[in-house]
Amino acid sequence: MTDQPNPTPDQGVPGASHGDSEFQPAFDHPLTPRERMTIERTHMPEQDALARAANFHEVNLGYSEQLAVLEAERCLQCKNPVCIAGCPVRVNIPLFIELLRIGDMAGAAASLLGDNALPCVTGRVCPQEIQCEGICVRAKKGSPVAIGALERYVADWAMEHPESIPVASPQASGKSVAIVGSGPSGLTAAGELVKSGHDVTIFEAFHAAGGVLIYGIPEFRLPKDIVQGEVDRLVASGVKIEANAIIGRTYTLHELRERFDAVFIAVGAGLPVFMNVPGENLKGVYSANEYLTRVNLMGAWNPESDTPILRGHRVVVVGGGNVAMDAVRTAKRLGAEEATIVYRRGKQELPARAEEVHHAEQEGIRFDFQVAPVEVLGDENRWVTGIRSIRMELGEPDASGRRRPMPIEGSEFEIECEMVVVAIGTRSNPLLTASEPDLEINPWGYIVTDEHGMTSVPGVFAGGDIVRGAATVILAMGDGKRSAHAIDAWLGGAYPPTGEVVSGEPAAVAAE
Amino acid sequence: MHTVVDKARLSPNVTRLVIEAPRIAEIRRPGQFVIVHRGPGAERIPLTIADADRERGTITLVIQAVGKSTEDLVALEVGEGIQDVAGPLGRATELIESGHAVCVGGGVGTAVVYPIALGLAESGVKVTSVIGGRSKEWVIFEDELRRAGEVVTCTDDGSYGRHGFVTDALRDVIEAGGVDAVYAVGPVPMMRAVAEVTRPYGVPTFASLNAIMLDGTGMCGGCRVQVGGKTVYACVDGPEFDAHAVDFRELADRLGTYREFEAHALEVAHRRAAEKDEAPIHAPDGSCLIPALATAAEQQEAAAAAGEPKG
Numbered sequence: 001m002t003d004q005p006n007p008t009p010d011q012g013v014p015g016a017s018h019g020d021s022e023f024q025p026a027f028d029h030p031l032t033p034r035e036r037m038t039i040e041r042t043h044m045p046e047q048d049a050l051a052r053a054a055n056f057h058e059v060n061l062g063y064s065e066q067l068a069v070l071e072a073e074r075c076l077q078c079k080n081p082v083c084i085a086g087c088p089v090r091v092n093i094p095l096f097i098e099l100l101r102i103g104d105m106a107g108a109a110a111s112l113l114g115d116n117a118l119p120c121v122t123g124r125v126c127p128q129e130i131q132c133e134g135i136c137v138r139a140k141k142g143s144p145v146a147i148g149a150l151e152r153y154v155a156d157w158a159m160e161h162p163e164s165i166p167v168a169s170p171q172a173s174g175k176s177v178a179i180v181g182s183g184p185s186g187l188t189a190a191g192e193l194v195k196s197g198h199d200v201t202i203f204e205a206f207h208a209a210g211g212v213l214i215y216g217i218p219e220f221r222l223p224k225d226i227v228q229g230e231v232d233r234l235v236a237s238g239v240k241i242e243a244n245a246i247i248g249r250t251y252t253l254h255e256l257r258e259r260f261d262a263v264f265i266a267v268g269a270g271l272p273v274f275m276n277v278p279g280e281n282l283k284g285v286y287s288a289n290e291y292l293t294r295v296n297l298m299g300a301w302n303p304e305s306d307t308p309i310l311r312g313h314r315v316v317v318v319g320g321g322n323v324a325m326d327a328v329r330t331a332k333r334l335g336a337e338e339a340t341i342v343y344r345r346g347k348q349e350l351p352a353r354a355e356e357v358h359h360a361e362q363e364g365i366r367f368d369f370q371v372a373p374v375e376v377l378g379d380e381n382r383w384v385t386g387i388r389s390i391r392m393e394l395g396e397p398d399a400s401g402r403r404r405p406m407p408i409e410g411s412e413f414e415i416e417c418e419m420v421v422v423a424i425g426t427r428s429n430p431l432l433t434a435s436e437p438d439l440e441i442n443p444w445g446y447i448v449t450d451e452h453g454m455t456s457v458p459g460v461f462a463g464g465d466i467v468r469g470a471a472t473v474i475l476a477m478g479d480g481k482r483s484a485h486a487i488d489a490w491l492g493g494a495y496p497p498t499g500e501v502v503s504g505e506p507a508a509v510a511a512e
Numbered sequence: 513m514h515t516v517v518d519k520a521r522l523s524p525n526v527t528r529l530v531i532e533a534p535r536i537a538e539i540r541r542p543g544q545f546v547i548v549h550r551g552p553g554a555e556r557i558p559l560t561i562a563d564a565d566r567e568r569g570t571i572t573l574v575i576q577a578v579g580k581s582t583e584d585l586v587a588l589e590v591g592e593g594i595q596d597v598a599g600p601l602g603r604a605t606e607l608i609e610s611g612h613a614v615c616v617g618g619g620v621g622t623a624v625v626y627p628i629a630l631g632l633a634e635s636g637v638k639v640t641s642v643i644g645g646r647s648k649e650w651v652i653f654e655d656e657l658r659r660a661g662e663v664v665t666c667t668d669d670g671s672y673g674r675h676g677f678v679t680d681a682l683r684d685v686i687e688a689g690g691v692d693a694v695y696a697v698g699p700v701p702m703m704r705a706v707a708e709v710t711r712p713y714g715v716p717t718f719a720s721l722n723a724i725m726l727d728g729t730g731m732c733g734g735c736r737v738q739v740g741g742k743t744v745y746a747c748v749d750g751p752e753f754d755a756h757a758v759d760f761r762e763l764a765d766r767l768g769t770y771r772e773f774e775a776h777a778l779e780v781a782h783r784r785a786a787e788k789d790e791a792p793i794h795a796p797d798g799s800c801l802i803p804a805l806a807t808a809a810e811q812q813e814a815a816a817a818a819g820e821p822k823g
């Protein structure tokens with residue numbers, strides 16, 4: 001977006017085109033930086049921990065307008081806004097915050113949507129603490145600006161006021177692009193490419209679009225109607241979605257390459273990793289993928305869904321990442337009296353977001369640290385009865401910089417449970433890559449690309465987890481945006497692209 | 513939307529639906545399956561493609577109504593539609609290229625073995641089909657299979673064809689000599705029995721596994737099954753495997769995972785049909801609560817009943 005208003009910090013409050021006529025500034029005079037520094041970070045209201053542990057409603061409730069404007073006043077509007085560099089999709093953070101502060105909600109929304117195709121999602125699930133907020137200058141002395149909460153506020157406003165968002169009608173380029181996968185990477189790329197006037201079709205294997213946003217991340221963290229809203233907005237902007245289309249089965253990559261001028265592969269890292277211990281095929285053992293897909297995509301949390309889900313009094317979730325937190329909090333909501341995380345390292349090493357761990361603790365989730373399962377135990381009918389585990393001690397840091405867990409001999413013990421969810425990661429799915437011998441993959445099955453995201457097949461690009469391995473929503477979105485820029489250049493006959501849209505490796509730490 | 517263009521009841525609980533799915537009709541190969549999702553709130557159900565008509569752009573699904581979800585599917589009338597049909601999924605059957613093959617079908621599995629028999633016959637392989645059912649009215653696809661070659665029909669009660677199980681008839685065919693491969697589709701106990709019949713003769717035997725699946729692309733791991741001591745996924749590595757290496761006991765066991773849920777859901781559905789009943793499909797007390805409660809006897813029964821094939 002190039003034609004947005006670009007107010008200076010002291011432009012003042014009134015007169016701007018308010019999205020909301022009842023807008024009240026937080027203060028009756030423009031604040032000095034010193035005054036801004038005195039405002040404390042505004043806490044996002046959330047559902048009571050005990051109440052929410054028994055329902056699937058969203059945990060975080062979002063800012064009111066008053067809280068949002070107050071928080072926006074905390075932004076110092078730095079001349080060199082380092083927060084932008086901390087964002088994998090390079091959102092112009094100070095600009096949307098300033099427009100919000102002065103009450104120009106339509107402007108704030110247009111600015112945010114211009115940079116980020118899925119702001120309702122990122123405002124909820126991004127690990128801001130290690131990205132934009134992690135390097136916000138206010139973090140040096142106290143708390144950073146609550147950028148994620150402000151993004152969510154503006155994004156939700158935009159969703160409720162579609163009439164206020166200018167509809168871009170780019171000139172048709174005459175070029176077509178196929179996108180494989182409708183997860184965060186594919187949707188972001190689609191949003192960018194359609195803005196450039198390309199004819200975009202997304203192919204999705206499931207019956208609903210959204211990928212991990214819809215099958216993986218639970219309702220209580222990312223409501224599915226929010227995801228649907230983002231998808232609907234992309235469809236309204238011209239993106240076509242073909243559901244139930246599995247590339248490698250329904251169509252080959254070769255066919256897509258012939259039908260479209262370019263292809264972007266964003267299929268994620270879809271195969272579950274199991275522990276490879278005895279008893280893993282007993283009834284009552286789920287992969288996190290299966291467990292969460294049943295509950296989220298298939299709606300098994302809803303008593304009216306035809307899709308069954310097992311419920312246990314005692315549920316053990318193995319793993320320490322965001323997916324493990326999602327699974328264990330889901331189990332709690334499905335009635336588990338004891339929902340326990342079993343993780344082989346310590347609390348410091350948990351790869352999950354601090355906020356998710358905190359929320360889990362509040363909801364009564366138990367944590368067994370420095371413990372690794374060695375066997376799943378079952379009864380004579382092959383239902384799970386527990387896991388035999390071994391205690392671990394932490395040795396020297398390994399390649400990931402985290403201390404390496406080592407089993408303590410003779411420390412084996414049993415944890416009783418009726419259900420085990422394995423959430424120790426995912427790996428690449430060979431379904432697509434195996435059908436295309438020309439597509440170069442690395443020894444782990446991930447697709448090899450150049451620095452702009454192009455694969456060994458000209459005109460075929462790839463991004464997200466199928467290139468980088470399991471990571472976060474926002475890193476996948478960054479890849480989608482970067483690849484869209486490169487695809488645009490390719491379609492215009494000017495590959496490689498010039499100018500940096502987003503860097504390949506943002507200043508962020510990937511989840512385990 | 514995939515419109516139902518033809519519908520016929522083949523046996524007391526087996527129905528044939530012909531639905532529009534042009535892309536799948538065009539490219540599917542014997543042994544492959546689809547996942548159907550009737551609409552919002554419905555389950556995703558894997559069903560093997562029994563036949564396809566490229567010109568009409570249709571595929572044939574043969575469905576055994578054993579639970580709420582399958583009953584809902586067979587309740588669809590001509591003109592009504594299925595929202596989602598994904599596929600074709602799975603690997604195509606490895607068809608032998610010459611010699612003599614025996615195709616064994618039990619119950620609804622007979623419809624699944626039909627495209628395999630036809631595929632073999634089309635490439636010049638001599639095909640003998642051995643099919644069975646409880647009694648005459650449960651025998652399906654006999655006429656269709658005759659297009660591929662000789663058909664030996666068995667009924668458990670002797671009301672039609674040969675009296676006895678398909679395994680007895682299969683043994684006789686093998687004893688006669690010259691059998692190069694056996695393809696078996698049916699309830700788990702039948703496939704296990706077929707594997708035991710052919711094992712001493714060393715005849716390569718393939719079984720089509722009807723494991724529990726969500727996505728059909730390898731993503732959920734629900735269909736994992738042990739073959740030759742290795743865990744594989746029926747959806748992407750199969751659905752057909754070397755029957756001599758499959759752990760049928762584990763397959764049957766895992767197929768029983770949701771038995772209690774399914775019984776409850778079916779009961780609710782029937783009650784709702786009979787009267788205005790608001791009971792939820794999922795019992796609030798969790799009819800799917802892990803049944804440490806269930807007795808060993810019930811479980812064994814489950815393992816046997818779990819042999820009901822997917823379709």
